[in-house]
Amino acid sequence: MRLWLGLLLCLCALPLRAEEVVLGLSRDRVAITATFEGSEILVFGAVKREAPIPQEPLDVIVAIAGPSKPAVVRRKERRFGIWMNTEAVEVDAAPSFYAVATSGPLDKVLSEVEDLRHQITLERAIRSVGAPMTIKDARRFTQALIRIRKKQGAYQTLEGGVALDEQTLFRTAIDLPANLTEGQYDTRIFLTREGRVVSNFETTIDVRKVGLERWLFTLSRQQPLLYGLMSLAIAIAAGWGASAAFQLLRRA
């Protein structure tokens, strides 16, 4: 009996799975040049389906995550009249950039269980297990991390930021700030119905330094001594040059 029920559920689920994302990106490569001032990425697409549109309304979630790095969040406390760092929580992985855009309010669009499974919201995207036993309010540290990065524009939650037409066409624009780190930016699109993820799609956006930026960065990592000497030479040449130019100007 239970087997039959399971099979029935599977059959019911099948047409839902049959909904697929066909995605377009305004660009899948972001070039960081010397005059890079940030960039806007347009994520758009359509839902391909072979069955008729189900009764429950469709929602779309777009999440873009930059490369993750461990970070330490410290809290200051007053000791001996001086504000100093006392407690610290190590966050095992915090993305350098994270934007999540949805077609409706997050708590309606995504259920807690699905969020836990796919790690979609900011709180879930940050992984922290290393809080010391002495710290009872470790959650506040991750909340502080989110608050600080949100203020910098590195973390964004755009509820209602995805426009959805006829349950089929969707589009959203996400602003990448000027202070971008290099790397692969994972872009995930989720289709949900009543909080359940019915389909997802993943792709990456390549963020790279180019030209002079690329050259300097590579040199500083691969030939650090040469890079250091070059920096000094440039500095001294400029210092001497400006001095000489100033002398000429005064004599003239």
Add this chain to the structure above:
Amino acid sequence: MQIYLPIAEVSVNAFLLFGLGGLVGILSGMFGVGGGFLMTPLLFFIGIPPAVAVATEANQIVASSFSGVLAHLRRKTVDLKMGVVLLIGGLAGAALGVLVFNYLKSLGQVDLLVRLCYVVFLGVIGGMMFLESLRAIRQTRSGGPARRRRRHTWVHGLPFKMRFRTSGLYISVIPPVLVGVAVGILAAIMGVGGGFIMVPAMIYILGMPTKVVVGTSLFQIIFVTAFTTLLHATTNYTVDVALAVLLLVGGVIGAQIGTQIGTRMKAEQLRILLAVMVLAVCGKLAADLLIKPAEVYSIGEAGGH
């Protein structure tokens, strides 16, 4: 005009950097301080990562000091012999300072210690200079004879005496070497050139004439900061040449203007101005430690300080 810095990985306004460089350059030329003690906190403030700010600042100080030292060499206000003696101490001190810094880093709290170092040193030196300059100005105003600075102290009783012709001194090499070491250590820990400590030390401990002090300290700073730049570039990869170039475009021009202003002002006025500046930075840093910050949480790199 926004510029993306390749090593710092942040985008900043180029004109803001020109302006900061120029302002600090003027101070550098006027007082013979590298300006690092002002520039490094300013760079933190505009959002440059601290490690990059400290390393790049060393590189920028080389350039701004270079044009300053050229101006002083032309006017023959550099005691080269004294400069070399200070430099030998300075290089040893810088290497020692990096070791101390790494030890403090392993203990944590290096941030606080650096700040406390700033507050204590800037407070003591600024206060001393301020009082001394006030006394000197009052004496010249009242028409009395200016107090002779070159007194006979313990400094003159030490062995290994050497003649420093430009400074008009005949003293032991031990005090200048020790001054160099002390400045080197502090420079490495605090991420500055160290001129703001060396200038008063040369005046009050070594008894050098004020006119020679500025050029000689710039001379020593160039080599010590060049050494620091290379250390940072090869170990931490934190020297941002693009940031340094932007800062020094303003900086070198500022330094030339500063040197001109400096020659037109009296030594006492020059010192009292520097004292006020040092005290102002000290007050700001002390306030940051004492007043509750708006955000008590901060994000640091894992494994770092």
